[in-house]
Amino acid sequence: MSIVLDVREVWKAYGNLEVLKGVTFDVGEKEVKVVFGPSGSGKSTLLRCINMLNPPDKGEIYLKGKSLMEEGVDLNSMRSRIGMVFQQFNLFSHLKALENVTIGPQKVLGMEKEDAINRAHIALNQVHMMEWIDHYPAQLSGGQQQRIGIARALAMDPDVILFDEPTSALDPELIGEVLQVMLDIAQAGTTMIVVTHEMGFARAVASEMFFMDEGVIVESGTPNHFFTTPENERVKQFLHRLEVLYGGQNTEE
Amino acid sequence: MTGSGNIHGFTLLQYGLVSYFDELAQSFLITMELYIVGLVLGFSIGLTFAIMRQYGGRIFSRIATAYIEVIRGTPLITQVLIIYALPVAINMSGIASLPLDWYYYYLDSQGRIAITLNWPILSSMIGLGINSAAYQAEYLRGAFASITTGQLQAATSIGMTRWQSIRHVVLPQGLRRAIPAWSNEAAYLPKYTVVAIWVGVMEFLNMAKTVVAKTFLSVEVYLIVALTFFVLITLVSRFLEYIHNRTKIPGV
Amino acid sequence: MQERDFSSLLAFIITAGLPATLLLTVAGLGMGFLIGLALALIRVYAEDEIAVIAQAYENVFRGIPVLVLMLLFLVMTGWPALFSAGLALGLRSGAYQSQIMRGAILSVNENQVTAAYALGMDRMQTARFIVLPQAFRLALPGWSNEYAVVTKDTAWAGAIGVLDMVKSVDYLIFENPILYLPAILAVTIIYFVLTYPITRYAGEKMTKRLSSLGLGGNY
Ligand SMILES: Nc1ncnc2c1ncn2[C@@H]1O[C@H](COP(=O)(O)OP(=O)(O)OP(=O)(O)O)[C@@H](O)[C@H]1O
Numbered sequence: 001m002s003i004v005l006d007v008r009e010v011w012k013a014y015g016n017l018e019v020l021k022g023v024t025f026d027v028g029e030k031e032v033k034v035v036f037g038p039s040g041s042g043k044s045t046l047l048r049c050i051n052m053l054n055p056p057d058k059g060e061i062y063l064k065g066k067s068l069m070e071e072g073v074d075l076n077s078m079r080s081r082i083g084m085v086f087q088q089f090n091l092f093s094h095l096k097a098l099e100n101v102t103i104g105p106q107k108v109l110g111m112e113k114e115d116a117i118n119r120a121h122i123a124l125n126q127v128h129m130m131e132w133i134d135h136y137p138a139q140l141s142g143g144q145q146q147r148i149g150i151a152r153a154l155a156m157d158p159d160v161i162l163f164d165e166p167t168s169a170l171d172p173e174l175i176g177e178v179l180q181v182m183l184d185i186a187q188a189g190t191t192m193i194v195v196t197h198e199m200g201f202a203r204a205v206a207s208e209m210f211f212m213d214e215g216v217i218v219e220s221g222t223p224n225h226f227f228t229t230p231e232n233e234r235v236k237q238f239l240h241r242l243e244v245l246y247g248g249q250n251t252e253e
Numbered sequence: 254m255t256g257s258g259n260i261h262g263f264t265l266l267q268y269g270l271v272s273y274f275d276e277l278a279q280s281f282l283i284t285m286e287l288y289i290v291g292l293v294l295g296f297s298i299g300l301t302f303a304i305m306r307q308y309g310g311r312i313f314s315r316i317a318t319a320y321i322e323v324i325r326g327t328p329l330i331t332q333v334l335i336i337y338a339l340p341v342a343i344n345m346s347g348i349a350s351l352p353l354d355w356y357y358y359y360l361d362s363q364g365r366i367a368i369t370l371n372w373p374i375l376s377s378m379i380g381l382g383i384n385s386a387a388y389q390a391e392y393l394r395g396a397f398a399s400i401t402t403g404q405l406q407a408a409t410s411i412g413m414t415r416w417q418s419i420r421h422v423v424l425p426q427g428l429r430r431a432i433p434a435w436s437n438e439a440a441y442l443p444k445y446t447v448v449a450i451w452v453g454v455m456e457f458l459n460m461a462k463t464v465v466a467k468t469f470l471s472v473e474v475y476l477i478v479a480l481t482f483f484v485l486i487t488l489v490s491r492f493l494e495y496i497h498n499r500t501k502i503p504g505v
Numbered sequence: 506m507q508e509r510d511f512s513s514l515l516a517f518i519i520t521a522g523l524p525a526t527l528l529l530t531v532a533g534l535g536m537g538f539l540i541g542l543a544l545a546l547i548r549v550y551a552e553d554e555i556a557v558i559a560q561a562y563e564n565v566f567r568g569i570p571v572l573v574l575m576l577l578f579l580v581m582t583g584w585p586a587l588f589s590a591g592l593a594l595g596l597r598s599g600a601y602q603s604q605i606m607r608g609a610i611l612s613v614n615e616n617q618v619t620a621a622y623a624l625g626m627d628r629m630q631t632a633r634f635i636v637l638p639q640a641f642r643l644a645l646p647g648w649s650n651e652y653a654v655v656t657k658d659t660a661w662a663g664a665i666g667v668l669d670m671v672k673s674v675d676y677l678i679f680e681n682p683i684l685y686l687p688a689i690l691a692v693t694i695i696y697f698v699l700t701y702p703i704t705r706y707a708g709e710k711m712t713k714r715l716s717s718l719g720l721g722g723n724y
Pocket residue numbers: 014017019038039040041042043044045046
């Protein structure tokens with residue numbers, strides 16, 4: 001299996017605050033890696049380092065063997081190969097749903113309008129949003145907006161998609177529709193890194209899970225490992241608290 | 254010192270303009286007079302309308318809204334011209350006979366008559382005041398509107414009447430909050446005093462025009478006028494900024 | 506008989522004066538738009554040293570009476586009064602429109618920019634396809650206000666000899682001074698008709714429409 005993303009010893013500080021202290025992992029093709037851990041542990045920072053929105057201070061990041069940290073690398077074209085789905089959706093509010101999905105292929109990949117629309121239709125079908133393509137983001141529910149956000153990332157046909165707590169801004173009754181879409185695309189073979197506390201989702205599709213705390217990966221393993229024999233005390237406590245909060249692993253299926 | 258034109262220009266600047274310094278200074282006083290009276294008048298009327306619009310009930314708030322929108326929708330120049338022409342029209346119509354040729358003056362250092370108030374000046378002041386009032390009212394009302402209803406409920410809960418709570422709760426908080434926006438209006442009002450030219454007042458720019466007519470140093474004179482207004486406005490706005498910082502209350 | 510005098514005066518105001526008023530408004534706003542957009546982009550995106558120049562431009566043109574600007578351009582360029590007046594209105598409106606546009610650009614939500622970068626857009630593409638389209642919409646209420654300001658300020662042009670609506674009243678008034686007040690009132694009403702519906706529409710309808718698009722002010 002070929003490595004899509006290779007993250008080596010990534011360090012990042014904001015001023016005096018060390019947020020990432022040497023994070024290392026890799027993601028193979030069609031793998032889904034789930035990152036979880038307490039608030040402030042550096043999960044979002046890790047994702048923003050990976051697509052160089054906040055470049056790391058130290059370390060190496062390779063996308064299909066090509067370094068993102070090298071001098072003179074075309075970051076914009078590298079970023080176009082890394083999809084991102086945001087906690088707050090971040091849809092372009094002046095564009096209709098369809099335009100939100102076509103703008104990347106058209107303006108960044110330089111596709112003809114027609115081709116971009118074709119590609120957008122495929123992505124929108126995958127997230128079951130074809131009926132809503134003429135709506136502005138403000139006219140859509142949070143769950144619908146997030147599905148457009150996922151379609152926007154899919155339409156770029158990226159090597160990997162990063163999800164930053166994609167369901168944590170949603171009302172409970174809307175979480176399911178987004179998780180279902182994520183499950184579908186994961187099973188269809190999309191390479192993904194997902195920051196989430198939805199353990200049901202993790203259990204269903206994660207090839208590996210990382211528990212992050214204070215800027216390092218404290219423990220990693222399969223979902224089965226985490227749900228049966230977690231080692232680290234902090235991991236146990238954290239999983240226990242999640243269970244109390246969300247009522248176990250029943251969020252999906 | 255090569256071309257005689259240079260020397261000529263230099264002497265004109267030296268002696269030509271300096272000899273008009275007195276007149277320009279005097280006319281600048283008229284400009285300041287227009288500014289200050291206009292500002293104070295505008296504040297009084299503006300505050301009244303702001304309170305009417307925010308707390309006056311349906312009828313008063315309608316009246317205040319209409320006033321503000323009509324004034325803001327029409328040019329200052331025609332407002333001043335209307336006020337200026339009103340008594341003239343009344344006299345012409347024969348309804349009444351209003352005296353319009355009165356004036357107050359003082360004698361300047363050279364014994365010349367310097368008029369400080371007459372109908373053209375007064376009508377300009379009224380026009381500036383009425384006009385500025387509409388803008389000031391909007392800034393004040395915005396500040397009043399930002400005071401939470403909780404503050405008013407608290408005032409009512411300790412037994413204050415509506416007027417008392419406006420007087421003791423809304424005004425002290427609202428006026429302070431209005432300072433930044435209000436400062437903008439206050440600092441830029443000097444620009445609009447030149448409207449008095451339209452009714453023949455010898456304010457700063459009008460005097461500058463007569464100096465231009467006599468010296469032909471048009472660019473120099475108008476640049477001086479521009480610079481004077483720019484400096485005045487910058488100073489006033491710096492000053493108000495300073496006041497604002499001095500009167501800050503934590504959390505307000 | 507007086508009736509007919511007034512209506513012929515009104516006709517003169519509209520045929521002789523209104524064109525200059527409208528022309529100056531369009532010219533001032535159009536020129537101000539280009540200058541304002543350029544200044545705003547400079548203030549937001551350019552290096553500090555250059556941005557300071559743009560800010561100085563704003564301060565200077567906001568701190569000088571528009572009539573003084575008109576007079577200055579008149580004596581400096583020797584152009585016809587109409588051109589000088591238009592130039593003064595345009596340069597000054599540029600200073601105000603820069604502030605409007607800059608405020609609008611800055612109020613475009615940061616996460617819109619993040620999302621654009623994450624798609625792989627460069628700075629130019631992000632500005633062109635995401636930030637500016639949103640900023641133009643956010644600036645609409647401010648622009649409608651600026652339209653009213655420029656329209657009203659065209660009246661200053663009469664003081665340097667442009668035959669606009671206010672000035673046109675002077676032309677006929679010697680014959681019939683009693684009509685002065687009604688004529689000025691009529692001019693005032695025409696100004697109100699020109700400005701109020703547009704500011705009202707933009708003020709209310711646009712704000713509503715904007716917030717329905719999630720583009721409202723404080724979001
Ligand atoms: N732009 C920034 N400037 C300064 N500090 C920041 C910045 N972004 C994040 N931080 C800090 O870095 C730390 C890690 O933040 P990060 O957002 O990566 O955490 P997280 O694990 O995603 O948390 P959450 O679960 O709350 O989203 C926090 O202490 C945060 O306050």
